[in-house]
Amino acid sequence: MKSLLFSLIVLSCTAQAAEFEVQLNDTRHTWSSSELLNHPQAREIEIADDVSYKRPMKYRAVPISALLDGVTPGDHLQAVALDGFAAELPAAILLASEGAKAWLAIEDPQHPWPPLASGKPSAGPFYLVWTDPAASQIGPEQWPFQVARIRQLAPVEQRFPALLPAADASSEVQAGFALYQKNCMACHRLNGAGDSAFGPDLNIPHNPTEYFTGDFLRQYIRDPQSLRRWPQGRMPGFSEQAIRAHELEQLIGYLQHMAQRKVTR
Incomplete structure (x- = not known):
C-alpha cells in the first residue's frame, strides 16, 4: 500500500512537471503540459476505440502536425516513451490532412486520466492518438503512450x-x-x-x-x-x-x- 501511494505521488509530481520535446535536426523545442493544454489549436477530441484503454476516450489534444514546423512528408520521425518504447513513424502519416489524423493528447494534472490497469499509471502525461485510424491502416504500435519526445532521424x-x-x-x-x-x-x-x-x-x-x-x-x-x-x-x-x-x-x-x-x- 505504501509503495502504491508513493508511486501515485511520484506520478502526480511528474504529470505536473511534464514536458514534451520535439528534436528536429539541430533544433529542439519543449512545451509544458500547461502550454499544450492552452495551445491555440488544442481542442476536445473523442477516440471511439482507444488502443491502450480499449474503450472510448475523450482527450484535450493538439494536432501533432502543429508541433512539427519544418518537417516534410519525406522525413522520418521516432516517438520515444518514458519506458524506452520507440515507435518509428514516417512523417507523412503524422502530417496527413486526410484519412487518419494524429493528435498529441495532454493529461491535465488537475483531471488525471484513469490508470491503464490496476496498479498501473495512466497513458499520460502525453499520448499519441489517432482519429479514424483505419483510414490509413494505423497499427497499435503507432499509439505510443507516456511519450516524452519526438525526434527526427535518418530512415531505419x-x-x-x-x-x-x-x-x-x-x-x-x-x-x-x-x-x-x-x-x-x-x-x-x-x-x-x-x-x-x-x-x-x-x-x-x-x-x-x-x-x-x-x-x-x-x-x-x-x-x-x-x-x-x-x-x-x-x-x-x-x-x-x-x-x-x-x-x-x-x-x-x-x-x-x-x-x-x-x-x-
Whole structure:
C-alpha cells in the first residue's frame, strides 16, 4: 500500500512537471503540459476505440502536425516513451490532412486520466492518438503512450543496416521488413540493431522461427497470452485488423530470412 501511494505521488509530481520535446535536426523545442493544454489549436477530441484503454476516450489534444514546423512528408520521425518504447513513424502519416489524423493528447494534472490497469499509471502525461485510424491502416504500435519526445532521424535502413534483407530478397520479404518496422521495432531489436530495449532481440541468439514450430508463432503474434500466460506479459496481440493474414505471412517470411543473416559478435 505504501509503495502504491508513493508511486501515485511520484506520478502526480511528474504529470505536473511534464514536458514534451520535439528534436528536429539541430533544433529542439519543449512545451509544458500547461502550454499544450492552452495551445491555440488544442481542442476536445473523442477516440471511439482507444488502443491502450480499449474503450472510448475523450482527450484535450493538439494536432501533432502543429508541433512539427519544418518537417516534410519525406522525413522520418521516432516517438520515444518514458519506458524506452520507440515507435518509428514516417512523417507523412503524422502530417496527413486526410484519412487518419494524429493528435498529441495532454493529461491535465488537475483531471488525471484513469490508470491503464490496476496498479498501473495512466497513458499520460502525453499520448499519441489517432482519429479514424483505419483510414490509413494505423497499427497499435503507432499509439505510443507516456511519450516524452519526438525526434527526427535518418530512415531505419540507413541507421541499422543489420536489419536489411539480402539485396536479392523477394518482394514478399521486403514487405515483411516494412511490417517489422511498423509493428515490431518499437519494442524489439534484431541482430542487436534498433533503439528500443523493451523486448528481447528477435534474431540473437535465436530467431522465433527457429523455436516456434507449426502455427505456434502465428498464434503467439495474434494472442501472446494464449501460449505464455504470465502477469508481467506486455506484448499485445495483433488482430487481423492490425496485421492482415497475408501481411502476417510476409512478416514471418522476413524473420525466416533474417534467421539466415545473423550478425556474429
